[in-house]
Amino acid sequence: MLQGSYDQIIQVISDSSKLSVEEIERKIEARRAKLSGLISKEGAAQIIASELGVSFDKQKLKISGLLSGMRKVNLIGKIVKMNRVVEYNKNGKQGKIGSFLLADDTSNIRTVLWDTNHIALIESGTIKEGDTIELSNGDIRNNELHLGGFGDIKLSQDRLGEVQSKPVVQFKTIDKMQVNDSILTRAFIVQIFGPTFYNVCPECKKKVSETNSCEVHGNVIPKKNAILTLIIDDGSGSLRAVLFTEQIKKIATEAELENNDTFMPKRNELLGKEIFVEGSVRKNKLTENPEIFVNDVRDVDIDKLIEELEK
Ligand SMILES: [Zn+2]
Numbered sequence: 001m002l003q004g005s006y007d008q009i010i011q012v013i014s015d016s017s018k019l020s021v022e023e024i025e026r027k028i029e030a031r032r033a034k035l036s037g038l039i040s041k042e043g044a045a046q047i048i049a050s051e052l053g054v055s056f057d058k059q060k061l062k063i064s065g066l067l068s069g070m071r072k073v074n075l076i077g078k079i080v081k082m083n084r085v086v087e088y089n090k091n092g093k094q095g096k097i098g099s100f101l102l103a104d105d106t107s108n109i110r111t112v113l114w115d116t117n118h119i120a121l122i123e124s125g126t127i128k129e130g131d132t133i134e135l136s137n138g139d140i141r142n143n144e145l146h147l148g149g150f151g152d153i154k155l156s157q158d159r160l161g162e163v164q165s166k167p168v169v170q171f172k173t174i175d176k177m178q179v180n181d182s183i184l185t186r187a188f189i190v191q192i193f194g195p196t197f198y199n200v201c202p203e204c205k206k207k208v209s210e211t212n213s214c215e216v217h218g219n220v221i222p223k224k225n226a227i228l229t230l231i232i233d234d235g236s237g238s239l240r241a242v243l244f245t246e247q248i249k250k251i252a253t254e255a256e257l258e259n260n261d262t263f264m265p266k267r268n269e270l271l272g273k274e275i276f277v278e279g280s281v282r283k284n285k286l287t288e289n290p291e292i293f294v295n296d297v298r299d300v301d302i303d304k305l306i307e308e309l310e311k
Helices: 003-017 021-034 041-051 116-123 260-270 302-310
Strands: 073-082 086-090 093-103 108-113 132-141 144-147 152-155 182-200 223-233 238-244 274-283 290-299
Touching: 003 021, 003 041, 021 041, 073 108, 093 116, 108 116, 182 260
Parallel strands: 108 144, 238 290
Antiparallel strands: 073 093, 073 132, 086 093, 093 108, 132 144, 132 152, 182 223, 182 274, 223 238, 274 290
């Protein structure tokens, strides 16, 4: 899940098992070799930890050190964004979900509360945006911290100052990407779908009807938006990357983006090209497959890379 997390896990294992960091790293490498490198360093570290009987129960972890699959996680963080409590009704079962963005000095993570007693703390204003809180017995799933009935949440005596409230972008290869990651990657464009065009309301940016009417703003002169889907491949895997108008304009001119025909030469130019892609990994609502929502895209400028390496 995160680069920095590996060192932190090793430190926790070392502190609890009294083995040296070097010794633990040797065990991890041996395990990876045995599994022909099919497992990540972080994954192997978790296996070694459980074999040594090291639990992360009593440890307070930093957010950058959290790994998907970790259980009974304890940490301290500051609520940097409180979300509305959502009520749901699924298969006749009613319930509520509370959520907020929790940050510490290393990173931030979406935190989800499932227990009505915990959610009541939000509803009553006992726990609110800006508060520093202590969470225990949480589980990490899909880069989110989930707190159920066995978990605990309370105001902390500590006050966290400066925290990392922006998404922490990490460079990742496609095979390492997980849902909810903020990533930067470098890959080749191997397929292009679209652009598909649709009209939106210039006020609220929502899709308008065929008669150019917005649900909120009535009849409007629509703005034309586009979606472009790339399949990118970096050798470790391939993934869909979805670009909206603002991002497409970084790689195509307005004239090229007029329609599918004018885009044709650009399409040919882009195919096979290597690019940097920055964005967040989301689950496609229809296909359930992960894809990248692109926030930024730029050419891989080999000359510039060499220049930076030489610095
Ligand atoms: Zn509108």
